[in-house]
C-alpha cells in the first residue's frame with residue numbers, strides 16, 4: 001500500500017508512520033518514501049539505529065554559534081574560535097549552509113554572520129526575524145573594517161543587502177557586495193568554488 005500523501009494526519013503503525021515521515025522530506029515523493037521504507041526494513045538493524053541516533057544528535061546537539069549563528073555543536077563554531085581568522089572582516093550570509101559554500105572558495109580569512117534568512121515581507125520575514133541587532137553589535141565590538149554582503153543575488157537577497165547597508169551607513173565601516181560573478185537569481189548554494197572565489201575577489205563597494 002502506498003504511503004498516504006503529505007498533509008494527511010500521521011498514520012498508525014510503525015511501517016506506515018515511517019513512510020509518512022520520509023514522505024515529508026523535501027524531494028521525496030510517495031514512491032521514494034515507499035522504497036526507502038522497504039530499504040530500511042531490510043537493512044542491518046545497527047545501521048538503521050545509527051541513522052536514528054544521527055537524526056537525534058543533529059537536533060539535540062547542533063545549535064547556532066553564540067557569535068555568528070552558524071550551526072555548530074559547541075558554544076562557538078570552528079571559525080569564530082580560530083584566532084587566525086580576522087574578526088574585523090565580516091561576511092554576512094543568509095543561511096548556515098552558505099558559510100560552507102564561501103569557505104570552499106578557500107580565500108576568505110574573515111568571519112561570518114548568519115542572518116537566519118532574508119527579508120521577504122510577503123512571507124512575513126521582517127527585519128526582527130533576522131540576527132541584525134547581533135550584527136550591529138558585532139560590527140561595533142569587533143571594530144569591523146569591512147562588512148561583505150554575501151546575501152544571494154536574488155530580488156530578496158539584494159533587498160536585504162540594501163537594508164543592511166542602510167543600517168551600517170553611519171558606522172563608517174566599508175560595505176562591499178559579492179561581485180556579480182554569481183548569476184542573478186541564483187543562490188550561493190549552487191555556485192562552484194571558482195565562482196565564489198571570483199565573487200569574493202571582485203567584490204565592490206556597495
Ligand SMILES: [Zn+2]
Nearest residue numbers: 065068077080
Ligand atoms: Zn561562529
